[in-house]
Amino acid sequence: MTKIASHRGGTHLWPENSRLAFRQTAALPVELVEFDVHHTADKVLVVHHDATIDRMTDGKGEIGRLTYEQLSKFVIVGAAGETIPTLDEVIDIFAPSPVDLRLEIKTRPDGTAYEGMEEAIVERLVASGMLSRCMVTSFSLERVDAFRKALEAAGHNVSELLGLIWLCSPAVIRQVGWIGVDAAxxxxxxFEIGIRAEMISVLAIAPLSDRGVIIHGWAAHDIEMATRMFDLGIASFTTDRPDIAIATRAKQEMR
Known part of the structure; x- marks a missing residue:
């Protein structure tokens, strides 16, 4: 079954990566919630898309240079006074629900890693009992590899996850081609890759699938793209409009 992931908690329905969005998503008939993780200056894991808070809050600054106390002074735009949630708070929302996690490891604004963040994420997922209910993703192959190594160092392995996925951008595909992507x-x-929805086709993914690579999608925000994901049997996909994806799946099941 193709799994639906509510992207940032449903970006086009509620303020992205907010507790409000996550509470709403927890009540939806979707399989996954997608969200992004950064490290504050004092090593608190927080859930926010951008490496800075300029776009989505009433404050300014780089998350990695702010302490959690400083970060907590700023509120998310349109979220009724809510502040940026921690990873633990997001886990607390979804642990009692049937909705699993699709966690994206983010980097600093210049693309460099947060020191020790992969190890910290592993620790929180294990401690909360959510390791087996989590897909882990990143646009950086290095971060995906670092997470795997952190997992193994903690006495666990990739098979305990729902997935470990390299998110491959269209720019990378255009630059190196599908052969280069497969080589990377x-x-x-x-053995898992996330591809932007409009770039996924039978012809494009056949060589990857033949080698046993599991295909995931992202940015399937409308009926056309959601239908493509279901028709191609993609493992999972993210969408800013989980309501549209849910309705599209229902119509397909009726047929």
């Missing part, structure tokens, strides 16, 4: 996956020993 093989070099890191990664």
């Amino acid at each position: 996956l093989a070099a890191y020993g990664i």
Whole structure:
């Protein structure tokens, strides 16, 4: 079954990556919630898309240079006074629900890693009992590899996750081609990839699928793209409009 992931908690329905969005998503008939994780200056794991708070809050600054206390002074635009949630708070919302996690590891504004963040994420997922209910993703192959190594160092392995996925941008695909993408996956020993919805086709993914690579999608925000994901049997996909994806799946099931 193709799993639906509510992207940032349903970006086009509620303020992205907010507790409000996550509470609403927890009540939807979707399989996954997608969200993004950063590290504050004092090593608190927080859920926010951008590496800065300028776009989505009433404050300004880089998350990695702010302490959690400083970050907590700013509120998310349109979220009724809510502040940026921690990873633990998001886990608390979804742990009692049937909706699993699709966690994206983010980086600093210049693309460099947050020191020790992968290890910290592993620790929280294990401690909360959510490791087996989590997909982990990143646009950086290095971060995907770092998470796998952190997992193994903690006495766990990739098979305990719902997935470990390299999110491959259209720019990378255009630059190196599908052969180059496959070579990069093989070099890191990664067997799951996330591809932007409009770039997924039978012809494009056949060589990857033949090698056993699991295909996930992202940015399937309308009926056309959601239908494509279901028709192609993609493992999972993210959408800013989970309501549209839910309705599209219902119509397909009726047929």
